[in-house]
Amino acid sequence: MCGIIGYCGHRPAVPVILEGLRRLEYRGYDSAGVAFLQHGELHVVRAQGKLANLEKRLEGQNVFQATSGIGHTRWATHGLPIEKNAHPHTDGAKRLAVIHNGIIENYQEIKNELMAEGCAFASDTDTEVLAHLLARAIDKGLPMDQAMSETLGRVEGAYALAVVSLDTPGVIHAARKSSPLVLGVGVGENFLASDIPAFLPYTRDVVFLEDGEMVRIDAASWRVMDVATLAPIEKEIKHITWDVSAAQKGGFKHFMLKEIFEQPKVIADCLAGRVDVAAGRAVLPELAGLPTPERLFIVACGTSFHAGLWGMYLLEQWAGVPTRVEVASEFRYREPVLQPGDVVLAISQSGETADTLAGMRLARQRGAKVIGLCNVVGSSVARESDVVISTQAGPEISVASTKAMCSQLTVLTLLALCLGEATGKISRQDRIDCLTSLEKLPSVLEAELPRMRERAMDLAKTYSEVSSFLYLGRGPYYPLALEGALKLKEISYIHAEGYAAGEMKHGPIALIDPRFPTFALAPMDELFPKVKSNLEEVQARGGKIIALTHPGADMRVDHIWETPKAWGPLSTFLMLPALQMFAYEMADYLGKDVDQPRNLAKSVTVE
Numbered sequence: 001m002c003g004i005i006g007y008c009g010h011r012p013a014v015p016v017i018l019e020g021l022r023r024l025e026y027r028g029y030d031s032a033g034v035a036f037l038q039h040g041e042l043h044v045v046r047a048q049g050k051l052a053n054l055e056k057r058l059e060g061q062n063v064f065q066a067t068s069g070i071g072h073t074r075w076a077t078h079g080l081p082i083e084k085n086a087h088p089h090t091d092g093a094k095r096l097a098v099i100h101n102g103i104i105e106n107y108q109e110i111k112n113e114l115m116a117e118g119c120a121f122a123s124d125t126d127t128e129v130l131a132h133l134l135a136r137a138i139d140k141g142l143p144m145d146q147a148m149s150e151t152l153g154r155v156e157g158a159y160a161l162a163v164v165s166l167d168t169p170g171v172i173h174a175a176r177k178s179s180p181l182v183l184g185v186g187v188g189e190n191f192l193a194s195d196i197p198a199f200l201p202y203t204r205d206v207v208f209l210e211d212g213e214m215v216r217i218d219a220a221s222w223r224v225m226d227v228a229t230l231a232p233i234e235k236e237i238k239h240i241t242w243d244v245s246a247a248q249k250g251g252f253k254h255f256m257l258k259e260i261f262e263q264p265k266v267i268a269d270c271l272a273g274r275v276d277v278a279a280g281r282a283v284l285p286e287l288a289g290l291p292t293p294e295r296l297f298i299v300a301c302g303t304s305f306h307a308g309l310w311g312m313y314l315l316e317q318w319a320g321v322p323t324r325v326e327v328a329s330e331f332r333y334r335e336p337v338l339q340p341g342d343v344v345l346a347i348s349q350s351g352e353t354a355d356t357l358a359g360m361r362l363a364r365q366r367g368a369k370v371i372g373l374c375n376v377v378g379s380s381v382a383r384e385s386d387v388v389i390s391t392q393a394g395p396e397i398s399v400a401s402t403k404a405m406c407s408q409l410t411v412l413t414l415l416a417l418c419l420g421e422a423t424g425k426i427s428r429q430d431r432i433d434c435l436t437s438l439e440k441l442p443s444v445l446e447a448e449l450p451r452m453r454e455r456a457m458d459l460a461k462t463y464s465e466v467s468s469f470l471y472l473g474r475g476p477y478y479p480l481a482l483e484g485a486l487k488l489k490e491i492s493y494i495h496a497e498g499y500a501a502g503e504m505k506h507g508p509i510a511l512i513d514p515r516f517p518t519f520a521l522a523p524m525d526e527l528f529p530k531v532k533s534n535l536e537e538v539q540a541r542g543g544k545i546i547a548l549t550h551p552g553a554d555m556r557v558d559h560i561w562e563t564p565k566a567w568g569p570l571s572t573f574l575m576l577p578a579l580q581m582f583a584y585e586m587a588d589y590l591g592k593d594v595d596q597p598r599n600l601a602k603s604v605t606v607e
């Protein structure tokens with residue numbers, strides 16, 4: 001998830017673009033760049049790191065004549081967050097510059113073809129293929145809109161891109177498919193951006209572009225057409241009333257809620273270019289050359305630890321790989337016995353958590369291979385791992401991790417399928433069924449989220465006076481019980497305990513009474529009867545129960561909360577957001593600062 005902006009108008013373009021990028025930094029902030037035409041020349045200025053570095057690089061440069069240009073703030077997916085991979089990217093002759101938000105899934109195949117034709121690549125990004133494809137089309141004599149159409153007809157994946165070119169001064173061409181792009185209509189000026197905040201101070205008149213649409217803007221006009229046919233498309237201008245911070249949250253009250261609602265797209269982005277359903281194959285090229293682990297040690301903290309624990313169930317069941325899940329702060333000070341062939345999987349959203357880092361460094365010292373499963377490309381965990389798999393969740397602003405866990409579970413599912421195919425433990429048909437269900441999840445969850453929120457709001461109100469909650473689950477739903485409890489604790493400050501349901505009778509059952517409710521994960525799977533009897537033990541002691549289950553579940557509890565069923569443990573992807581939503585609605589109902597909970601930081605980099 002990157003931020004892109006384009007401007008054509010009467011003002012000096014570079015200051016407008018920089019201001020817009022500042023408002024889009026929540027979408028990505030590991031490198032940035034601008035491109036603009038001035039005195040008949042194409043200027044491209046980029047910098048690694050925060051936007052301030054780009055501003056420093058532009059200082060003292062005469063950039064104020066340009067009245068059109070494009071800008072980009074990056075969240076790395078392909079290629080490290082360094083200057084050469086920052087956008088904009090140009091063609092070899094530096095006649096055009098491209099900025100892009102999204103993932104070109106077939107970029108390697110196109111890159112090989114272009115390199116065979118003598119094309120030299122300056123970066124490791126997927127995006128650069130767009131610049132070279134466009135230049136090749138223009139060399140054939142096509143005007144920019146036809147060149148865009150031909151180029152985009154060639155690529156697979158997601159994109160919102162914008163192009164400036166010496167051949168079309170004062171004009172920007174842009175297009176979108178699966179990545180957001182909005183047009184801001186001004187007087188004597190027009191804007192393009194990934195999101196409305198970028199140009200809100202200048203205009204509140206917006207045109208929302210749909211997938212498969214291309215737009216051409218200059219200072220005085222804008223025109224929308226179909227990418228494939230170039231047929232003109234009539235568009236309506238909408239007037240926006242939000243303020244900037246609301247707009248950054250996409251109209252949601254908090255980043256946490258916005259990130260919960262982003263999970264359908266996060267799953268889709270994580271699967272992009274990584275699944276071949278017909279063959280029942282999950283594709284993780286990063287694993288090429290890494291032998292199947294003799295033993296796998298998953299090392300992580302907090303929510304990432306819970307994701308790892310969930311992954312263990314799949315890795316053992318589907319791949320037969322002996323898997324241990326370690327709390328990093330314990331693993332690093334323990335004398336873990338690591339043997340040749342052991343692999344450590346370090347899971348971290350931020351990639352900067354000190355305990356996880358120390359755990360993986362210890363493992364490397366002891367000769368184990370380390371796979372880093374991270375959301376921040378170029379982070380310490382990513383840099384220091386032998387193999388890195390990126391979770392593609394985009395920047396997670398809220399301290400309470402939600403979409404990052406969803407992306408971790410998605411990649412862990414793919415990892416278990418990959419290793420399961422390698423060990424032959426999981427059948428091809430099961431892999432096909434699993435991938436088929438996985439690919440359906442984004443649309444199922446998208447449809448379910450609004451209903452889920454309503455239910456969560458009701459239940460939060462009903463239980464807002466309790467001071468403790470017990471979360472119970474079995475199998476892969478036990479880690480979810482731990483996560484549900486963690487979410488409630490960290491944002492609503494209500495004491496909560498996650499427990500393996502079968503373990504409850506060995507102690508915590510003593511706590512059960514009418515004031516200590518239970519949130520149970522009771523999916524309709526082979527363990528349902530077991531969970532049901534655990535809940536009867538709770539009811540016998542007057543405990544109130546919320547049961548998250550599937551339609552048709554035969555159980556009598558205080559509150560049944562049904563979520564759609566998916567294949568095997570994939571129902572998790574429909575129950576996790578319910579847990580997150582309940583904690584969110586409880587914290588919001590109690591008036592807590594949801595995005596910045598007390599005593600917590602987004603990544604714990606201290607010892």
Ligand code: AGP
Nearest residue numbers: 302303304348349350353400401
């Ligand atoms: C989760 O909501 C918390 N923010 C926290 O437990 C977090 O998961 C933990 O600090 C690990 O962070 P990481 O994934 O960035 O390593």
